[in-house]
Amino acid sequence: MRKLSKTTVNNLITYGIVIFAYILVQILLATGSLSSLLEGLLVPLCTYVILAVSLNLTVGVLGELSLGHAGFMCVGAFSSAFFSVSMQEAIASDGLRFFLALLVGAVCAGLFGILIGIPVLRLRGDYLAIVTLAFGEIIKNIINAMYVGRDSSGFHFSMKDTTSLGMAEDGQVILKGPQGITGTPGDSNFTIGVILVLITVFIVLNLVHSRAGRAIMAIRDNRIAAESVGINITKYKMMAFAISAALAGVAGVLYAHNLSSLTATSRNFGYNQSIMILVFVVLGGMGNIRGSIISAVVLTLLPEMIRGVGDYRMLIYSVVLIAMMIFNWSPKIKNWREAHPLLKRRKRGEEA
């Protein structure tokens, strides 16, 4: 048997962690020892893991800053929820409909990624951060202004209010502006979530270790050198960014089909959410996929686990967050950790 390379072993550990977590949860579920809170958190955890891993592709691997990841999630969530609600009668099979909804969400989010990428990824500097930041806010406002309904004569669209849709009696308003989409079928479950996490991790890891991935990382490390050896900068940047956006769309689909009401508020798809995802990535380590998974899980669980403290919950959450950031990334603490006998570890190789 051929000896496995170091990266393969590393990748297998990452998959192993996800699969182990899945089996562990299934055992706990079967024995009924999982609290309702954790049971309800399973799908959101998968959502945030996918978001963190996909953003890591843009931030860690491509080396561009994206501040609008929640915007892509929003596109995926709304396009797929719209699809599911309007096709609820046409497609009877839940599984097929959800699969198609996943494709719709991923493709729509990916398309928006490409649209944004076309002008911006040709530039150098922080332009992607600026444009994605604006995109995240714009998409939220556009969705809040859209009214879409359906009756026997087809779809009706308005930017004003539901009365101006001019629908027939049998009409059903699907997207109601700020009231969003309600009645999305709850097709998400933990098994699907974990499968999607595995697919996401598989796509990202394989991309990173492929020829294209090496080209992408070459651009990150030295754009001029990469250009001089004939790498098509815009193409590879676009590839990474579009995939990252499409995967965020998938997370959005999972999110939308887990809740029966979907509204675009600043709480779930706003600037803060984008920053939150970025925090997952930074805490877990840029370019480190396994780190993203773990930090997304820990940071999503943390505020729920400290509900017992009541009024001080958000305060403690932020203090712990700051403490973890400092512990992980402050140079002084890093030095101290390296010198400390208990925490001393051999110089690590390239983890990913």
Place this chain on the structure above:
Amino acid sequence: MKKAVSMFLALALMAASLTACGSNENGGNNQQSAGTEGEAGETFFIGGIGPETGENSIYGLAVRNGAQIAVDEINEAGGINGYQIAYDFQDDEGDAEKAINAYNTLKDWGMQMLMGAVTTTPSVAVADKTAEDGMLQITPSGSSLDCVKNDNVFQVCFTDPNQGIESAKYVGEAGLAQKVAVIYNSQDSYSSGIAEAFIAEAENQPFEVVVSEAFTNDTKTDFTVQLQKARDAGADMVFLPIYYQEASLILQQADSMGYDPLFCGGDGMDGILGVDNFDTSLAEGMILLTPFIADAEDELTQNFVTEYQERYDEVPNQFAADAYDAIYIFKAAIEQANVTPDMSVEEIGTALKAAMTEITVDGLTGEGMTWEAGGTVNKTPRAVKIVDGAYQEM
């Protein structure tokens, strides 16, 4: 590897803080954060969900406090059919996903009935879960129709469309205006829900909606454009189905423009006289259609307001009153259905669901409240006018 180690350390830190919190919760039970302990089978467990943090926290905190007063009152008076109530309120940050987490936390705690959620979107999301579990849910202030689409959910407040229709009827019947301008928040489902129904109903009324202008959460500081349009269209009344914070700005800006129409608002307007640095003379003559007025003369309201002020040092708004009523509605339904705490959640839910349509409750937000099987409340809206810096019933 290093990172894994640090993660484990972070987890350990978390675990340590968790145990610390756990003991804290059992030991010190302050007035503010509910969590009264009770024995299963001997106590009714009522949970509450609402935003305690974030931009909507003012409503969530009001609900939490209002319900706490009702719970304490009932427990002091000997409970419901001799059973005490345990009450816990969890934060949802005004977000649907977090509301589910809060709901599951409460379920782990042993909740048998749910009062919540405070805002609309979380209510709709939670309603799906309560329907699954067969639990009775009463939302004090989740006002959209989607909140009550499941038959186990009941509302204390009016639905948005209802409020819009009632407001339009009131304006039409009282002959308050010929030309009406509507200014609403298009990003807020409460506001846009009322505005839409108001505009639709206006077609059947003897007045005309000449301008309907929206603003968003990002543009809620400058209203001169909307007001200018209303003035240009010759509107003699401006209908404001919005919350009082923005309304106070609108009134100030209209005053500085020299535009003086009749202003009219919905239940979100309650509290406008309490805005800091607001010249209450600007609100003179304003008409509010609100179910609750803190200045009302009746004994029930007076007692509640005094108690609330003593405990929390502020005047309660309609959210607090809705929550207070919600707890008494639970009490009335429990007494009607004669359920006991040792029954399962589903048994209690089914029995209470049937009882909800049979009971009549006199509360802070309306006398003789009854419920449709669909979950909406029947009560008469009250119109009040601001005269000499105080609310006066019309």
